[in-house]
Amino acid sequence: MNARVPVTKPKADLSFVLAPILEVPDVQHAMVITADGFFEAHSGLEEQTAEKLSAVLASLLASGRGTSQTYFGGRAPLRQVMVETHDGYVFVIPAAEGTYLAVFTGANVAMDNVCYEMQKQVQTLGKALVSPARTDLKGTDPGTDGSPA
Template sequence: MNARVPVTKPKVDLTFVLAPILEVPDVQHAMVITADGFFEAHSGMEAETAEKLSAVLASLLASARGTSHTYYGDGTVLRQVMVETYDGYAFVIPAGEGTYLAVFTGPGVAMDNVSYEMQKQVQTLGKAMGSPPRGDRGR
């Protein structure tokens, strides 16, 4: 039989990673997204909004990588993308291979607090998304 069966990885509940970020004053939402435009977790926004934001952020990240590679060279590593509006900010940082952490805030947020908490939670996220160690083979 030549039919393709989709391979899916089990979803890990990542909402515990978002909770500390949401405690920063003026943070409105947070989400974990993939580079291909899907969300792994979000902080309670409507599913349709989370889906749209994931796709838009994937496009934004691709543009940011293209811009940085064109200007700074192909070896450049993207550290953060930030969008500023009169209504607030959107911060996006890498959180592992093909995964990003996005945070949406109001205009009065203390950006340094958001950045600090995002970096802390990326460490936690990496541990949560990592594969568990495999047992010894061949014994």
């Protein structure tokens, strides 16, 4: 009898997206998270911390979307969630479909530099997470336009 082994999708190496953000002075960590509370990449957080933050941020995003939809009637999609504390900031913005970029900073960060770099990297992230369309050649006639026989 075969044991059922869970199949997990390997996480993509997204360090090239996080690295430029981490170069902004006073940025401490960055993450790519999913809307359902999982992380795709992070900048060296402990695994358990990354998992907890992903879940908490997903809840924060859901609250932000709910607030926006309730107040603005669904005509204003969520563009950013920001948390400010005495110790620093957390910025979260949408990236590719169902994916978000989160950045954790110290209190003295230049917020405009963080937001600018996040926007640049979201464009890069969107391109990295989009898979090319598959071409299914099974059942096609080689002498035609490639449509199934």
